[in-house]
Amino acid sequence: MPLEHGELPTREAYEDAVYPEFYDMLIPRLFSDSNTNEDIRLAVNQMNDMHVKSASDRFAILDIGTGTGRAALDLVKAMRAEETLHGNIFDILLLEPSASMLVEAVAKLADLSCATSASTDTRAKIGDVQTFQILAEDLGETLSDKGLLGKIDFAMFTAGGLSHITDEQDLRRFLKGTARCLNADHGRLMLSILNEFISDQLAEEIETVNTDETVCFRSQKHPGMSMTKYPTKMQIDPMTGCRTDSFVFETKAADGEVEKRILQWTVRMTYLKQWEEMLAECGLTVEETRQGKIQKYWLLKRA
Known part of the structure; x- marks a missing residue:
């Protein structure tokens, strides 16, 4: 209530x-640049690893709970700065239930895409951009309808967004649906939960x-x-x-x-033991966990 x-x-x-608009200005103040971008550094490391293991030069990235596009935009910029990723194309899928937030994200990516479209630019480029104005728990069904099951190379849901799925059954549906969307060989999902939403860590x-x-x-x-x-x-x-x-x-x-x-x-407040049991029950294997400054991360793959 x-x-x-x-x-x-x-x-x-x-x-x-x-x-x-206020949210865009508030994020750096709340988290500080170093805290806000720790998820981007982890994501870029994963993209480098994926690039080495895969013969493809085109990858599908899914930003869940994209908000105004902070993570998606920063990730593309960071990947363009990585020499190892030059020449790759990244298709971006944005999932966000708020129409006003999604409009902001799309505009930012469009501006960046136009600014980096020169044929002489050999750095990583934005490919197709798709948007889904849906709740995270509807992800599996929606991407299935679009023929995208097993097609996502990297997905991320960071900065506390996951905790907005408050119903346990909806959370399980989200996890199972996302697992089905990941590439079976090298697809990875990066989730994070803010420290203040983890009951075990409040003390x-x-x-x-x-x-x-x-x-x-x-x-x-x-x-x-x-x-x-x-x-x-x-x-x-x-x-x-x-x-x-x-x-x-x-x-x-x-x-x-x-x-x-x-x-x-x-x-939704999280209890770590129940949370990690739920991940396994929903078809996801924990490959790595990492404690960030303000949030805890899980890197997951299909079981």
């Missing part, structure tokens, strides 16, 4: 029309995301508009163990008009 903030309207954060002195401050940015898309996020409030549902985070989000237009609303999201 949403937390009480007076009579303000409440909506899902990622469905708000203005919040995607440990592990870094978490700071959401206790008020943050204000000037909009670049709406001249004269300011956007302010107030401190996050958290509530645990004792029946489900899920956590709802909510905060007041305020926009002030150039003409002085102020709009306030409550934005929220709900996340």
Whole structure:
């Protein structure tokens, strides 16, 4: 249930029309560049390994919960900087349920694709870009309908997105569906969960995301508009163990008009033993785990 903030309207954060721009500005501040990009470094290492093992020079990358495209964009840029990946083509599949977020991601990739399309540019290139405005748990069925089962070379779901699948059956459906989509030989799935969403680690002195401050940015898309996020409030549902985070989000237009609303999201808390048992039950084998600064990673392959 949403937390009480007076009579303000409440909506899902990622469905708000203005919040995607604010989110783009907030991410570096929340995670810091070194934390935000640790998933990209791990992904590039995996792509290099895949390039060595595969005879192909074209790979399909699936970014699950793409948001505004931060991970997909940074990954393409990083791969273009890798000499070992020069000459390769990467088809990008973006999965994101929020229409407003997906629009941002597609625009960024389109700009990058145009900027790197010169025939004399021998670095890694963006191939086809496909978008899927669906929930993560519907991934298996959707890619099956598109003839993409077994065709994904690398998939990633990072920066806490996985925890937004709050129902256990939906989570199992997501894991089983994603396993079926991976290339049986070299396909890999990289998942991460933020430390603060792992119940086993809450008592440990592990870094978490700071959401206790008020943050204000000037909009670049709406001249004269300011956007302010107030401190996050958290509530645990004792029946489900899920956590709802909510905060007041305020926009002030150039003409002085102020709009306030409550934005929220709900996340599933993870218990590591049950989580890793679930991975095995859903047809995934853990190849590697790694503790990042603010999140824990699993590199998985089909069992």
